[in-house]
Amino acid sequence: MNETNAKLLSDSKTARWIALLIVSFTMFAGYLFADAMAPLQGILEKHLGWSGTEYGWYTGAYGWFNVFLFFLILGGIILDKMGVRFSGLIAACIMLAGTAVNYWAITTRSLDGSTWHILLWTFPAQVWTAALGYAIFGVGVEIAGITVSKIIVKWFKGHELALAMGLQLALARLGTALALSTALPIAIASKSPATPVFICLVMLCFGLLAFVFYTFKDKKLDASLAQLNRKESRSSEDEFHLRDILSILRNRGWWYISILCALFYSAVFPFLKYATYFMINKFGVAENWAGAIPGLLPFGTILLTPFFGNLYDRKGKGASIMIIGSLLIILVHLLFAVPLLNHWSIAILLMIVLGIGFSLVPSAMWPSVAKIIPEKQLGTAFALIFWLQNAIALMLVPALMGWVLDRYCVTGSVVVDGSQVTTYNYTLPMILFMIIGITSLVFALLLKQEDKKKGYGLELPNIKK
Incomplete structure (x- = not known):
């Protein structure tokens, strides 16, 4: 086979789509656990005695190590220096270890009755240990996420990049959908969270x-x-240097898309953590089926995210797609906040619209990073974006919402299967989510303006003909 006729393995459509399917399954498993505890707030309160604040503390633990110890940024540096194979294997092992700790925490009896005071916070030992496991898992799944993103760029750059990223997100969100829709019925049937x-x-x-x-x-x-003499050399120009981080941080387009990412996900992921109990409290949905309505969101994105990604690949308009998605998020939370709109059919309709918005922004956002940042810096760039997302969307906002619910939104309590369960009014959290959505729209508009100045090509198709 001579060099003029040689092709990259990634030029084979079959090879690159098989590679995508394999790594997408790993992310599917990660997303499955990431939201497995989301529908169980009431069960945890009933069986284990957790409060809303303790549940919010647990969900916020996801970003502890990534944010405060900078493990995610370190993971991005390791990814750029050591490659996707090493980084991905380490991440998968960390995910497994964190989940094992979480499982032990909620099954062992050795922590019963113990309370730990760590730094400024006092919580039951079980909550601390489960949160520790979730924090460890968070390191693994986030490093896995940036690794898979770089893998997709490696295989699909110049091909169906946005479609591939959309399909990976869709399969990962299938894990979210299954977690949201099945975790509560399984926990009820087995009488154990x-x-x-x-x-x-x-x-x-x-x-x-x-x-x-x-x-x-x-x-x-x-x-x-x-074989094609296109393998990246290990010259000093391709090694990781501190200036690579500084170069990324000096890029205004990167800042706009990073803040947009953090704010957009702040209006969606923390909402999903409380969505099941929200359906029970506001819309009167039966506990057995309450998780099925928020489960519609990720199921909808399974089709829509690849669809919009394919549209971006072929027609462009990436910045415009992100603006439309942000507008839909604002609309949904505004209508969720209206007290009179409390029929379950409205909840279903709004979750469908939220699913469309949740598909639009990521389908264009992640492929756009590869247009703003050079490929050799992508691992670190993705890690920094994910770090900001962890700090705001996956740690600060969930903890804030848990505190707001306990402080301002308690309406009373009801007896469920012989146990007292707190009830809430979710109007204030929905208003806060709407405000976050408005702020994300501002940065989507700024990103489009920056694209016009710098010529990133966010409005241009991804497929090179």
Whole structure:
């Protein structure tokens, strides 16, 4: 085979789509556990005695190590220096370890009655330990996320990049959808909040095995790069340097898309953490089915995110797509905040619209990063974006919403299966989510303006003809 006729392995449509499917399964398993506890607030309160503040503290723990110890940024640096195979395997192992700690915390009796005071906070030992496991898991799943993003750029740049990222997000969100719609019924049927977590633990074992299999395909891709003399050299120009971080931080377009990401996800992910109980309290949905309505959101994105990604690949308009998505998020939270709109059919309709908005922004946002940042810096750039997202959307906002609910939104309590369960009015949290959505729209508009100045090509198609 001579060099003029040689092709990269990534030029094979079959090879690159198989690679995508493998790494997407690993992320599917990660997303499955990421939201497995989201529908269980009432169950945790009833069976384990957790309060709304303790539940909010637990969900906010996801970003502890990523934010305060900068593990995610370190993971991005390791990714750029060591490559996707090393980074991905480490991430999959960390996800598995964190889930195991979380499972042990909510099943062991050795922590019963113990209270720990750490730094400025006092919580039951069980809450602290479960939060520790969730924080460890958060490191793994976030590093896995940036690794898979770089893998997709590696295989799909110049091809169907936005479609591939959209499909990966869709399959990952299938994990979210299954978690939101099945975790509560499984916990009720088994009379234990630990059962859904155990299922996730098993799936993460398979996710680790899947990534091990992927590493062999990645080696073949590197071999094809070497054969065409296109393999990245290990010169000093391609090594990670501090100036790479400084270069990213001096990029105004990167800041706009990073803040847009953090704010957009702040209006969606923390909402999903409370959405099941929100459906019970405002719309009167039965506990057994309350998780099915928020579960519509990720199910809808399974089709819509790839659709909008394909549109971006072929027609462009990435910045405009992000603006439209932000507008839809604002509309949904505004209508959720209206007290008179309390029929379950309205909840379903609004979740569908939220799903459209939730598909639009990520379908254009993640591929756009590859247009703003050079490929050799992508791992670090994604890590910095994910760090900001962790700090705001996955740690600060969930904890804030838990505090707001306990401080301002308690309306009373009801007896469910012999246990007292607190009831809430969710109008104030919905207004706060709407304000966050408005702020994300501002940065989407700023990003489009910056694209016009710098010529990133966010409004241009991704596929090179």
